[in-house]
Amino acid sequence: MSTPRTKKPRRGGKALSENRRTKNPKPRTARMSKRGQAPTKIRACLDLLSRPNGASLDDLRSITGWLPHSVRGFLAGTVKKKLGLALTSEQTGDGTRRYRIDRVPA
Numbered sequence: 676m677s678t679p680r681t682k683k684p685r686r687g688g689k690a691l692s693e694n695r696r697t698k699n700p701k702p703r704t705a706r707m708s709k710r711g712q713a714p715t716k717i718r719a720c721l722d723l724l725s726r727p728n729g730a731s732l733d734d735l736r737s738i739t740g741w742l743p744h745s746v747r748g749f750l751a752g753t754v755k756k757k758l759g760l761a762l763t764s765e766q767t768g769d770g771t772r773r774y775r776i777d778r779v780p781a
Contacts (some may be wrong), residue, residue: 717753721776724754729765729775750774 716739723730723738735746754762760776767773 717749720749721754724762724774724776726775729763729773731771731773733771735774 719738720730720735723734732743732746735741735749736743739746741749750762754760754776763775763777765773765775
């Protein structure tokens with residue numbers, strides 16, 4: 676008869692499950708600035724949108740580096756739903772669409 680084998684610990688000296696329990700992901704507040712303001716790209720977009728003539732899709736794309744569908748998702752999800760701001764959309768004579776908000780939260 677043979678003797679039962681015991682598992683050897685990994686090189687770190689800790690079992691794998693113990694290592695996983697000690698790792699903590701960064702909390703969501705780490706993405707916010709020290710003053711509690713929105714991240715820079717969002718703040719820059721809100722500044723552009725609060726101008727009297729608003730901002731076009733290309734304006735928002737150039738400051739963020741996002742693709743068009745990401746900018747539209749930001750406008751619908753963050754600006755309208757999460758922040759609850761009134762977003763207006765107007766098409767100019769040359770065919771470009773401009774987005775504008777009336778008020779930015781303090």
